[in-house]
Each structure stands twice: as C-alpha cells, then as structure tokens.
Amino acid sequence: CTAIAEASNSAGSTSSCVMMRNMTEMDAPLSTPCNIQICEVTCDSFRIMWDMTPEDTARATHFFIDLSRKESRDPNRFKHRDVPTKLVAKAVPLPMAVRGHWFLSPRTEYCVAVQTAVRQPDGDYLVSEWSQVVEFCTGDYAMEHLQQLLDKAKGSAGRLLKFSVFYRNQHPSYFDNVRSECGGVMRPALKDSSGSHGSPINGKLHGVFFSCNTEFDTGLPPKDSPYGPLRFQIPAGHLLNPKISLYFADFYCMYTAYHYVVLVLAPVGSEGDTFCRTRLPMLDLASNPFLTYTAPQRPGEEPLYCHASEVILEVLFTDPVPLDQGGVELISGHHQLMSLTTANAKKDPSCKVCNISVGR
Incomplete structure (x- = not known):
C-alpha cells in the first residue's frame, strides 16, 4: 500500500509540474514579429509573411493585421490589446493571402503591421508587440479586371454612327x-x-x-468644346487604319x-503598341462597339469609320501628330464648358x- 501511495504521489507531482510548465509556456510573452515581407501584390490583394520563433509558431492561434492608407496620420492601432479592432485571422502557414477584407483600391499606398496572438481558455488573447510598419502599393487592374470593365462598357455604347475626322480642341497658346x-x-x-x-x-x-464624337443631327463634330476655341481636325484615316492597333x-x-470610354490607338510595332499589348484588351x-474601321468593299470606295453614339470617346494616339496632316480653325460655339473637362477627374465610386x- 505504501508503494502504491508513493507512486500515486509521484504521479500527481509530475502531473502538477507539467501543468505548471504548460501554464508558464502559455503565459510567456510572444516575440515581436519581424522581417515583414509583402509579395504577390495585385490591385485588390497581397500576401504577407514574417519571421517568428519556432516556439511562437507552434503556439500562435491567431494573427492580427492592421492595415491603413499611407496618407492617414492616425494608423488606428488596437486601443485594447485584448480586443482586436482590425482583421483577426486564424494562424495559418505563411505567407498568408489577404484580400476582400478592406476592399483594397488599386494603385494605392498602404501601411501594414502585424501581431501574433494566443487565444486563452477564458477567451482573452495573449498578444505580441506590434511589428514594424511596412509600406506597399497595390497594383493596376489586371487584364481580367479590364475585361470586366470592357464588358460593362459594351452595354452602354449604343449604335454606331459614321464620322470622318478626329479632332482636338485647345487654346491658341497650345x-x-x-x-x-x-x-x-x-x-x-x-x-x-x-x-x-x-x-x-x-x-x-x-x-x-x-x-471623334459627332452631333446626332448633323453628323459633324459639336460646335462647343470645354478645351478651347481652336480645333485641329485630321482625316480619320491618318489615325485609324489597318496599320494601327486598337485597345480598350x-x-x-x-x-x-x-x-x-478611353481607347488607345497605337501604330503596330510602336513603343505604345508594345506597352499596351500585355496590359490592355485589344479590339478588332x-x-x-466603340470605334470601327471598315475597309472599302469595291474599287474606288472610301473606308467607313464609325463611333459609338451613347458614350463619349477619348482616343489616345501614342505617336506624334504633325499639324500639317490636318488643319486648325476657330469653332463657332462656346468653349467654356469646364464641367465637361476630364483632366484628373475622379471616377464616381458609387x-x-x-x-x-x-476597387475604384
């Protein structure tokens, strides 16, 4: 009986020591995440990883991620260490993908910091100190996103109307x-x-x-312009022909x-064409639905040029354009419709x- 009692006491003592050691390990401070790395950045997502000790890797149950736009003066860190107010993610193998949580905007600078955490039996979190703040910038729309935008634009284009000239309005000083x-x-x-x-x-x-938009009743360029009283006009064939690539x-x-709708016209093989080929959807x-060139069907016929009727087309030609290919004349209408100008105009996000x- 004495031997059994001694064995029992010994087992109980060992169990108590293990429990105390486990409790001590649970309460031990977590190391501060370091060497934060951001990779695989897109217009609305990124992957993040950092260095942790093997002990922290084994016991971390959650990650806290704090993200804010770079221009914000108040990064809004957690007000209470045990009440997360930003993204709380279950611990997963790193790098961890982050997307959809903040509706990230394209081409926007952000600041990000992380904490590791252990959720305790009472529901509270044991958390590390915040890591250093890392800055990064989201990317441009990928081809798949531009295709989504193109599909939306097709629904607004309207029927095609004939036109014969491209034009550019500016002030005399230009x-x-x-x-x-x-x-x-x-x-x-x-x-x-x-x-x-x-x-x-x-x-x-x-x-x-x-x-290249025309007035519905006349088939001619509008008499008014928000960009200036002088108009340069050039025959459509100089900018739109089989030697030109067209992009949305x-x-x-x-x-x-x-x-x-913004379109790009780039001479085939030009620097502009090379830039656009891997970044923008090419159009036939x-x-x-926006801007077409139809070759002559019979000898002596002229090519046919058409533009969409229900949207305002902005056509960017990527090569220099000599004035002697067209002519400059004074327009007869108004030229102070500044509400229609688009210089650095912001898109309606709603x-x-x-x-x-x-993103917007």
Whole structure:
C-alpha cells in the first residue's frame, strides 16, 4: 500500500509540474514579429509573411493585421490589446493571402503591421508587440479586371454612327507652342490620373488625345468644346487604319449621366503598341462597339469609320501628330464648358454602371 501511495504521489507531482510548465509556456510573452515581407501584390490583394520563433509558431492561434492608407496620420492601432479592432485571422502557414477584407483600391499606398496572438481558455488573447510598419502599393487592374470593365462598357455604347475626322480642341497658346517649340508636331504627353484609379495607362503611357464624337443631327463634330476655341481636325484615316492597333483602356463617369470610354490607338510595332499589348484588351478594328474601321468593299470606295453614339470617346494616339496632316480653325460655339473637362477627374465610386468589384 505504501508503494502504491508513493507512486500515486509521484504521479500527481509530475502531473502538477507539467501543468505548471504548460501554464508558464502559455503565459510567456510572444516575440515581436519581424522581417515583414509583402509579395504577390495585385490591385485588390497581397500576401504577407514574417519571421517568428519556432516556439511562437507552434503556439500562435491567431494573427492580427492592421492595415491603413499611407496618407492617414492616425494608423488606428488596437486601443485594447485584448480586443482586436482590425482583421483577426486564424494562424495559418505563411505567407498568408489577404484580400476582400478592406476592399483594397488599386494603385494605392498602404501601411501594414502585424501581431501574433494566443487565444486563452477564458477567451482573452495573449498578444505580441506590434511589428514594424511596412509600406506597399497595390497594383493596376489586371487584364481580367479590364475585361470586366470592357464588358460593362459594351452595354452602354449604343449604335454606331459614321464620322470622318478626329479632332482636338485647345487654346491658341497650345498651338503657338507646337509651332514655335515643337517643330509643328503635337508630341505625346503623359496620361493624367483621370478615370478609373486602376487603369494601367494612368501616369504611364504617353499620347495625344483626340475626340471623334459627332452631333446626332448633323453628323459633324459639336460646335462647343470645354478645351478651347481652336480645333485641329485630321482625316480619320491618318489615325485609324489597318496599320494601327486598337485597345480598350477605361470606362468611367464623373457623377453624371453620360459615360466616357478611353481607347488607345497605337501604330503596330510602336513603343505604345508594345506597352499596351500585355496590359490592355485589344479590339478588332472592324468589329467592336466603340470605334470601327471598315475597309472599302469595291474599287474606288472610301473606308467607313464609325463611333459609338451613347458614350463619349477619348482616343489616345501614342505617336506624334504633325499639324500639317490636318488643319486648325476657330469653332463657332462656346468653349467654356469646364464641367465637361476630364483632366484628373475622379471616377464616381458609387456608379453601378461603370464600376467593378475590385476597387475604384
């Protein structure tokens, strides 16, 4: 009996020691996550990983991730260490994919920090210190996202109308500068940030913008313009022909009922063509809802050029355009309709017609 009692006491003592050791390990501080790495960044997702000790890796039950836009002065860290107010994710093997939780916007700078945590029996969390803050920027729309945007734009294009010229309105100072400083050639300028924030051409592709929309009743360019009283007109065939690649780049509105479609015309094999080929959906010149070229069917016939009737087309031509290929004349209408200008205009993020689910 004495031996049994001694064995029992010994087992109880051992069990108590194990329990005490386990409790001590559970209560031991977690090390601060370090060497934060961001990879596989898209317009609405990223993967994140960091270094942890083997002991922390074995016992961590949750990760806390705090994400904020870089421009925010208050990163809004957890107010209470045991009450997470940001994303709480169950611990998984790293790197961990993060998407859909904050509706990330394309081409936007963010700050991110992480904590590791152990959920305790009473429901509270034992947490590490915050890691260092890491900054990163989300990417442009991928081809699949632009295809979604293209599909939406097709529904708004309307029927095709004939046109014969591309045109560009500016103030006299612009054309004076082209003649005196640029040898009479309109040189490509960097695309601004107007339209969809994730469009791959914003701030990256150079070109000269043209319009081609016509008035429904006359079939001619409108008499009014928000860009200036002088209009450069060039025969459509100079910019739209079989030696040109046509791309879809954007679809947006600016809190208005009408929508804009941005198209890119790039001479085949040019620098602009190379840029667009892997970034933008290519359109068939003869068969698309926005801008078409139809070759002559019989000898002596002229090509047919058509534009969409229910959207405003903004056509970016990626090569220089000499003034002597067309003519400059004074328009007869108004030219102070500044509400229609699109320079750095922001897309309406609430419009159900022209937005897709991956950001604005």
